[in-house]
Amino acid sequence: MSASPTLPPFDPADPLGIDDLLDAEDLAIRDTVRTWAAQRVLPNVAEWYERGELPEIRELARELGRIGALGMSLSGYGCAGASAVQYGLACLELEAADSGIRSLVSVQGSLAMYAIHRFGSEEQKQQWLPRMAAGDVIGCFGLTEPDHGSDPGSLRTYAKRDGSDWVLNGRKMWITNGSVAGVAVVWARTDEGIRGFAVPTDRPGFSAPEIRHKWSLRASVTSELVLDDVRVPSDAVLPGVVGLKGPLNCLSHARYGIVWGAMGAARSCFEAAVEYAKTREQFGKPIGGFQLTQAKLADMAVELHKGILLAHHLGRRMDAGRLRPEQVSFGKLNNVREAIEICRTARTVLGANGISLEYPVMRHATNLESVLTYEGTVEMHQLVLGKALTGLDAFR
Structure with a gap:
């Protein structure tokens, strides 16, 4: 009769042995993000939270770009091409530091970059994604409006054609990264349905006043987006999708x-x-x-x-x-x-x-x-x- 196998010791930090599901690359990515968060976020985040600001957001974004955390599940254009599980592990480690840091990464990669990667033209991808992956350009995602949150199909932001341009008017609310973004992916109603636009935030008529007096996500930049006759060229529209x-x-x-x-x-x-x-x-x-x-x-x-x-x-x-x-x-x-x-x-x-x-x-x-x-x-x-x-x- 063969001897019973020796069981591994019980690990209070991993009681179910979930780490057995991970390969060496998974563990390396997780440990890289965990180490970065321990060194750059944890020593500072209580002060940032108490002050209600994220003062180093641009430098943090560039550092996150250097470790491959921005748009990490996307392929090409400077993105890491990581697996979904690897991206998830990174999100877990980032939010273990603070939800505001994970929100910065999620909005950058899973909303703004993902929208351009999935629905944008090749020119739009080349224009924005490499710089966003590096953290040199921060993006935001404008869908939620002051009166339309759970019902985005009722959004009021409107884009109309004017010659070869589009002119956007409307407001968006509770937008992470808004006041520090270089590009805003804005969803607007048009005569042909809901369309997405990659809007450079330096366009006349675009403003992003920061939302203050928050008691949650205080170590995060949250803004309103105001679009007042913002004119963009025809190549700003995301060509790959129409509708909600x-x-x-x-x-x-x-x-x-x-x-x-x-x-x-x-x-x-x-x-x-x-x-x-x-x-x-x-x-x-x-x-x-x-x-x-x-x-x-x-x-x-x-x-x-x-x-x-x-x-x-x-x-x-x-x-x-x-x-x-x-x-x-x-x-x-x-x-x-x-x-x-x-x-x-x-x-x-x-x-x-x-x-x-x-x-x-x-x-x-x-x-x-x-x-x-x-x-x-x-x-x-x-x-x-x-x-x-x-x-x-x-x-x-």
């Missing part, structure tokens, strides 16, 4: 990154709670030795690593060309909702210290309130899944 399917396709790609990123924020809070529970003493021993605290940690670990497994599964499906938008909604709905609950539970483990910026918990918790809303609210993703399950449309 264009921006929705971009949003699905970006939501996939959120599925991973939310687990990064959750992991940061979970790790803070475990470390605190092992060192904080009450009633003569560490609080991690009490049953109620261990129950909290166990439940947090279960939801965290279930969420990471779900993200891995969706990533493998995307790499195989089999990921459906409904499945992305499944992941975004579950992982952001569970990440918020993990953060809230971690706050209870830390007690009063949980609200201090000395620890990452409250910062992640407030950031995730924005992540829960943007790129599809809980209710919208519930209705996407409800329609897929029943075949009945409950949106209207």
Whole structure:
């Protein structure tokens, strides 16, 4: 009778052995992004958050470009051509530092660059993508409007032809990177349907006032876009798509990154709670030795690593060309909702210290309130899944 194989030791940081699913290149990319975030973001992010600004955004973008994190899942034009799983791992590590940093990368790569890569002309790709991949040009994505968020089909921004030019008028709201962008991908209603435009932000009539007084995503640039008779040439329109399917396709790609990123924020809070529970003493021993605290940690670990497994599964499906938008909604709905609950539970483990910026918990918790809303609210993703399950449309 053969001897039983020797089991690997239990790893509290990877209790399910998920790292076994990763190859050497996956691990190298993850470790590169994790090291960058540890060196450049974590020492500064509490101060940035408290001040409500991201003062080094242009330099951070160039650094992210140098490590291949911008548009990393795209191919050609200076992009890394990474797998969906590798991109997801990067999103997890970035959001473990701060949701604002992951949002910078997501909007740059999965929205602005993805729109140009997927729907742009060859000239537009050559004009914008290499500089965006390098972080020399920052992009933003203008879809949401002051009165139209969950219902983008009702957008009012309008583009009309004037000779060989287009003239755009309208407003966009809650636009990440807006006031520092060199190009804005703007979606507008036209006589032929909804079209996308690559709008250089130095055009007369374009302005992007920054939105202040935020209590979430404070280490992030968030702006309004104002288009007042902004004239662009005919070659600014993205020729590859007409209709709402264009921006929705971009949003699905970006939501996939959120599925991973939310687990990064959750992991940061979970790790803070475990470390605190092992060192904080009450009633003569560490609080991690009490049953109620261990129950909290166990439940947090279960939801965290279930969420990471779900993200891995969706990533493998995307790499195989089999990921459906409904499945992305499944992941975004579950992982952001569970990440918020993990953060809230971690706050209870830390007690009063949980609200201090000395620890990452409250910062992640407030950031995730924005992540829960943007790129599809809980209710919208519930209705996407409800329609897929029943075949009945409950949106209207």
